[in-house]
Amino acid sequence: MTGTPVSPSADARLEVVGELASLINTTYDLNEIFRSAILELRRVLTFRRASVTLASDDRTHYSLHTLYDAARGGFQVAQKAFPIDSGLPGQAIQTGRAMRVDDFAGTEGIRQEQERTISALIVPLTVGNQVIGSLNFGAPESVPYSDEDLDLAVLLGKQIATSLRYSKLLATIHKQREQLEREHARARLQQTRLEALIEAGESAIIMVGRGKVVHANRAMAELLGLPLEVVRDASLEQLHRALARSLRNPSVLGAQEAAMRKEGSPLRDRVEFVFPRAMICQRNVDPVLSRYGEIMGHLVVYQDVTRAAEAEAAKDEFVSLVSHELRTPLTSVKTSLALLSRGAAGPVTDRMTEFTTIALRNLDRLIRLVDDLLDLSRIESGRLVTHLSATPLDDVARHAVEMVRGFADDQGVILNWQPQGDGPLVLVDAARLEQVLVNLLSNAIKFSPESGRVGLRWFSQPDGVVVEVADEGPGIPEELLRAVFDKFRQLERTSTRVHGGVGLGLYISRAIIEQLGGELWAESSEGRGTRFYVRVPRAVAPVAAPVPVAASASAMRRVLLLVPDPDLALLIRTELEQESIEVEGRSHGSEALDLIERWSPDAIVAHVGLDDMHGLEFVRRLREGPQTTDLPTVLIGGDVPPAQAIAYGADVWVPADPGGVLEEVLRIGRAPRRPIVLLIEDDPAQRGALARLIRRQGLAVVEAADGATGLELARRRPPHAVVTDYQLPGMNGLDVLQAMRAEPALASVPALLISGEGTQQAQRDAKTLGADFLSKPMDWTVIAERVRDLVGRDPIPAKLTTRA
Numbered sequence: 001m002t003g004t005p006v007s008p009s010a011d012a013r014l015e016v017v018g019e020l021a022s023l024i025n026t027t028y029d030l031n032e033i034f035r036s037a038i039l040e041l042r043r044v045l046t047f048r049r050a051s052v053t054l055a056s057d058d059r060t061h062y063s064l065h066t067l068y069d070a071a072r073g074g075f076q077v078a079q080k081a082f083p084i085d086s087g088l089p090g091q092a093i094q095t096g097r098a099m100r101v102d103d104f105a106g107t108e109g110i111r112q113e114q115e116r117t118i119s120a121l122i123v124p125l126t127v128g129n130q131v132i133g134s135l136n137f138g139a140p141e142s143v144p145y146s147d148e149d150l151d152l153a154v155l156l157g158k159q160i161a162t163s164l165r166y167s168k169l170l171a172t173i174h175k176q177r178e179q180l181e182r183e184h185a186r187a188r189l190q191q192t193r194l195e196a197l198i199e200a201g202e203s204a205i206i207m208v209g210r211g212k213v214v215h216a217n218r219a220m221a222e223l224l225g226l227p228l229e230v231v232r233d234a235s236l237e238q239l240h241r242a243l244a245r246s247l248r249n250p251s252v253l254g255a256q257e258a259a260m261r262k263e264g265s266p267l268r269d270r271v272e273f274v275f276p277r278a279m280i281c282q283r284n285v286d287p288v289l290s291r292y293g294e295i296m297g298h299l300v301v302y303q304d305v306t307r308a309a310e311a312e313a314a315k316d317e318f319v320s321l322v323s324h325e326l327r328t329p330l331t332s333v334k335t336s337l338a339l340l341s342r343g344a345a346g347p348v349t350d351r352m353t354e355f356t357t358i359a360l361r362n363l364d365r366l367i368r369l370v371d372d373l374l375d376l377s378r379i380e381s382g383r384l385v386t387h388l389s390a391t392p393l394d395d396v397a398r399h400a401v402e403m404v405r406g407f408a409d410d411q412g413v414i415l416n417w418q419p420q421g422d423g424p425l426v427l428v429d430a431a432r433l434e435q436v437l438v439n440l441l442s443n444a445i446k447f448s449p450e451s452g453r454v455g456l457r458w459f460s461q462p463d464g465v466v467v468e469v470a471d472e473g474p475g476i477p478e479e480l481l482r483a484v485f486d487k488f489r490q491l492e493r494t495s496t497r498v499h500g501g502v503g504l505g506l507y508i509s510r511a512i513i514e515q516l517g518g519e520l521w522a523e524s525s526e527g528r529g530t531r532f533y534v535r536v537p538r539a540v541a542p543v544a545a546p547v548p549v550a551a552s553a554s555a556m557r558r559v560l561l562l563v564p565d566p567d568l569a570l571l572i573r574t575e576l577e578q579e580s581i582e583v584e585g586r587s588h589g590s591e592a593l594d595l596i597e598r599w600s601p602d603a604i605v606a607h608v609g610l611d612d613m614h615g616l617e618f619v620r621r622l623r624e625g626p627q628t629t630d631l632p633t634v635l636i637g638g639d640v641p642p643a644q645a646i647a648y649g650a651d652v653w654v655p656a657d658p659g660g661v662l663e664e665v666l667r668i669g670r671a672p673r674r675p676i677v678l679l680i681e682d683d684p685a686q687r688g689a690l691a692r693l694i695r696r697q698g699l700a701v702v703e704a705a706d707g708a709t710g711l712e713l714a715r716r717r718p719p720h721a722v723v724t725d726y727q728l729p730g731m732n733g734l735d736v737l738q739a740m741r742a743e744p745a746l747a748s749v750p751a752l753l754i755s756g757e758g759t760q761q762a763q764r765d766a767k768t769l770g771a772d773f774l775s776k777p778m779d780w781t782v783i784a785e786r787v788r789d790l791v792g793r794d795p796i797p798a799k800l801t802t803r804a
Contacts, residue, residue, distance in 0.1 A: 013044045013152055020159060033163050034066040035075060037156060045149060047137040048118075049110060051078070052125075052160075053089045054133035060084055062093055062133065071112065089134040092124045096131045098157070100150045103141065110138055117141045121150055123157035127165045135160060202304070204281075207288065208260065209297025211236045223302060225276050236260075248272040249689060251780050259285040260298045270305065280309040315377070327370045328568060328637065328656045334363040335571040335658040344574060372504040374639065376487070379511045385641045386429040386515050390539035393465060394423030396430050397456060400437035404445060412450040415441075423458070424465050425539035432512045433536065436520070437467065439505040440532045444471035447530070460538075464518065467534040476524040484522060485510050556669035560601040561585045562592050562618070563636075564611050568656055572605065575662040587611045589618035596628060603665055604631060607656065608638035616640070616648045623649035623701065626717035630676055630700040632668040636661055647692035649700070674700040675720035675791045680710035680736060682728055693784035694723075699791060707731030711739055718745050721790045723783070726755035726762060734762070737769045750790045754783065 023036050038050045052066040064078030084090050092099060103117040111118055121137040135157045139145065204220035206213055213234045221228040224242045231239070240257070244250035252271050259267035267285035272278075281302040287295045341348060341356040348356075378384040401417050408415050426433075437456070444454040452472040458465055476484060487507045506520075513520040517537050524530035559576055563569040564587040573583045584599060586592045589610045596604075604622070608615035615635050623629045635650040645653035651668050654660045677699050681687035684705070691701040702719065704710035707728045714722065722740070724733040731739070733753050740746035751771035755762050766773040772790065774783060 016040050016044045030167055038068045046143050047139050049138040051136045055093050062089060088122045089136055092122045092134045093131050096124050098123045098154050100145050102144045119144045121145050121153045123153045125157055125161045127161055204302040206300045207297055213239055246273050246275040248274045256285055262295060279304050279306045330363060330367050331657045332567050332571055339574055375508045376504055384515055385643050386432050388427050390425045391428055391430045392423055393426050394419050396434050400434050403438050404441045408445045411445050413445045413448045414453045416453050416455040426465050427537045427539040428516050436509040436512055439509050440469040444469055447473035464535050464537045468531055470531040472529045475526040475528050476530050477526055481522050556581050556602045556665055558582045558601045560592055560604045562606040562610060571658040572661050575658045589613045604633045605661055607636055608640055619649045626702050626713050629702045630673045634664045647695050649695055676700045677787055678702050678710055678714050678719040678722045680704045680724040690780055693780055694787050697784050697788040707736040711736055714746055722749055722751040723787055724753060726753055734765050737771055741769055750793050752790055
């Protein structure tokens with residue numbers, strides 16, 4: 001290409017610019033834009049070589065993206081890279097300035113033969129505030145570029161830069177769209193798999209999200225007695241309404257609703273259905289999380305475990321049989337020997353004392369073994385019951401040390417423990433923590449050498465209080481530290497064992513501490529002793545003071561004893577009579593109920609296995625009357641969970657140990673009577689369930705099915721608080737409260753009115769009568785706690801405005 005070129009007209013340049021603008025606006029394919037632009041520009045711009053370079057992300061070099069070379073036949077494959085500080089393109093990229101050069105030396109690949117220099121146009125390509133490359137044109141030196149040519153190249157560069165910007169944006173959008181499509185496909189695949197698993201299983205399952213049912217299987221539709229299509233389109237409110245009709249106790253839905261809140265925890269429990277058939281189901285509620293950890297919904301599973309529950313009930317019955325047939329006779333033997341050793345049957349010689357001491361020591365070992373087996377059964381069946389309360393750690397430690405002091409003296413081991421009056425409060429079950437500390441101290445004493453030291457101390461940590469029990473025994477090899485907490489694990493070989501036990505103590509202790517929300521672990525080194533650590537939560541509130549009510553007599557005078565086993569009855573009677581307590585015995589609950597009014601006992605001791613009824617049924621009947629609803633009652637024997645005994649109305653449950661029975665009788669003789677709550681509710685199921693919850697708050701309950709009966713019971717014995725439903729047969733709840741306020745003995749009794757209507761007028765009427773107000777539905781445990789607070793309040797003002 002030689003000679004002076006013919007300058008294209010302005011119209012031709014404008015036409016080419018317009019065509020390029022149209023091209024750039026219709027496609028964002030960089031290869032197509034670069035190639036089309038180069039070909040179109042040949043109509044209005046002379047060049048032998050044209051190229052587009054792009055800078056690397058790290059700005060260290062640039063490379064050819066598109067290369068056109070007329071001398072080589074057109075577009076060429078370009079893969080070469082150049083340092084960022086070399087050549088005119090590198091200079092344009094670094095400075096951001098367009099250049100027109102008439103004497104560019106270039107390289108041999110750019111110049112033709114016999115040429116010394118060429119003409120060049122170099123235009124930077126800018127996206128945003130950054131130069132990402134350059135647009136380059138080269139012509140023979142005989143064809144120099146003009147300023148107009150440079151302006152045209154700059155204009156084209158701006159158009160191409162705009163295309164680059166949109167191309168990058170579209171590439172990002174396309175990438176995000178593809179990613180979303182992949183995520184959607186993956187989520188759909190997972191949902192399909194989950195739905196297939198849901199359909200394949202026998203459990204009733206629903207997926208809930210955004211307040212409605214997302215998916216449900218046929219088993220769930222059958223459980224609710226509804227068409228599958230109706231269940232799958234149901235709202236959460238409709239679902240729970242249908243479940244309420246099927247459940248024996250609809251109030252359990254409160255826990256399910258709490259678990260399905262955004263901050264709720266997974267739920268694991270058992271619920272009982274009465275429709276479409278009677279069965280027990282394991283209920284699991286778990287959040288469904290996205291890959292980013294966000295809660296998308298919840299999975300609710302109901303699995304029929306009726307057979308498993310029946311098997312557990314059979315196992316519980318067997319455990320109860322073991323408790324009655326094995327532990328009770330052992331305890332009776334122990335009590336008999338203890339009475340003999342104390343001279344209950346006449347003078348005791350030193351030789352007799354020696355023999356009875358040996359027998360008592362070995363009986364204690366047998367009883368502890370039975371107790372361990374019973375605890376093991378409770379742990380493995382999930383029936384280990386604990387009751388948390390704010391407890392002074394100093395008291396628990398003192399009791400534990402006192403229980404093992406005799407054993408330590410026999411072994412010649414020194415106990416190092418100093419009580420601290422300002423010891424911390426811990427949130428524990430005091431009896432269970434004491435059991436753990438006794439076990440740890442006993443183990444430490446057992447494995448300590450004569451004159452060895454066993455220490456007990458504690459120290460505070462941010463997450464609780466840690467109790468340390470340390471000994472100077474042989475220690476435990478590091479590889480066996482975890483194994484000591486296994487069931488039936490003894491570190492000694494059977495043939496060489498010198499210490500007793502079957503290896504359950506540490507396993508049970510760890511299970512107890514974990515149920516208390518704590519942790520138990522060991523540290524040791526051979527030859528340097530062992531240290532066991534118990535971490536328990538610190539209590540955030542002081543120990544609750546007893547409700548200020550009138551106390552019973554300072555000492556027990558009369559006890560009604562209901563124990564069918566004559567041997568056990570004789571032992572308990574002997575223990576009580578040694579404390580100058582008059583005892584009247586019966587074996588039938590019905591006879592005892594008739595005797596109470598005539599004989600007026602100060603307390604009752606009742607065995608669960610009465611001749612004519614279960615001990616729990618006897619306690620339930622005992623609590624029906626206002627005069628006996630707070631009569632101190634100790635339930636003994638069997639394997640009754642203490643919480644269940646208290647819910648039915650007993651003050652406490654203890655094993656059938658005559659010594660333990662005496663201790664509880666004396667304790668409740670010194671304690672104040674439980675406050676009485678009058679509960680008026682016409683629905684027997686709800687009344688019974690609510691009464692049991694209130695009793696677990698340490699209160700006595702008198703139940704009435706209608707307002708008139710409730711008012712009569714209150715007149716016979718004024719309660720410490722009244723809880724009444726609004727809707728009642730005959731007199732409604734407000735009428736009952738109005739009648740009570742008119743009588744001096746009942747005018748100041750605190751009251752709680754519960755209504756399903758929740759009207760403002762009902763609330764105003766309740767307030768006028770000095771009563772608290774709650775609307776249904778609500779969690780029944782909330783009602784029980786409100787009642788506990790109500791009992792502790794001061795009497796309401798005597799002056800009340802009557803209801804209009």
